[in-house]
Amino acid sequence: MRLKPLHLLCVALPLAACQSVPSAAPAGGASATALPGQAFAEASCNGCHAVGRYGSSSNPNAPPFPAIANQEGLTAETLSTWLRGAHNYPSEMDFYLGERQVDDLVAYMLTLRDPNYRRRPD
Numbered sequence: 001m002r003l004k005p006l007h008l009l010c011v012a013l014p015l016a017a018c019q020s021v022p023s024a025a026p027a028g029g030a031s032a033t034a035l036p037g038q039a040f041a042e043a044s045c046n047g048c049h050a051v052g053r054y055g056s057s058s059n060p061n062a063p064p065f066p067a068i069a070n071q072e073g074l075t076a077e078t079l080s081t082w083l084r085g086a087h088n089y090p091s092e093m094d095f096y097l098g099e100r101q102v103d104d105l106v107a108y109m110l111t112l113r114d115p116n117y118r119r120r121p122d
Contacts, residue, residue: 035104035107035108035111036104036108037101037103037104037105037106037107037108037109038051038108040101040104040105040108041065041105041108041109044095045065045105047059048061048062048092049062049063049064049065050064050065050066051064051065052065053066053112053114054066059092061090061092062092065109065112066112066114066117068109069109069110069111069112069113070112070113070114070117076106076107076110079106079109079110080102080103080106083097083102083105083106084097084099084102
């Protein structure tokens with residue numbers, strides 16, 4: 001017996017309907033569109049800094065990432081240089097960042113720039 005194209009379609013559609021569809025969000029609750037630097041910031045910096053676009057830092061001495069990203073004169077190069085120089089870190093930031101982590105973190109932080117950003121008064 002030879003199957004016609006219509007018969008093949010009738011067999012293929014039910015089989016396709018049985019296939020599992022991957023979740024839109026990766027495991028762990030991270031956004032599917034999260035940048036690697038964002039994931040790193042949420043895991044490593046969030047204890048002191050507000051790492052998202054909005055919010056206050058839990059440590060009053062740790063500026064929110066948008067306040068850092070929107071500093072006048074800040075560039076990818078100046079931020080990268082500061083992050084690569086561990087001697088710049090306050091004692092609370094006593095950890096090492098690899099080259100890729102710095103690049104990813106800088107790329108993420110620069111997404112927080114906003115031409116309408118206004119620093120909160122101290």
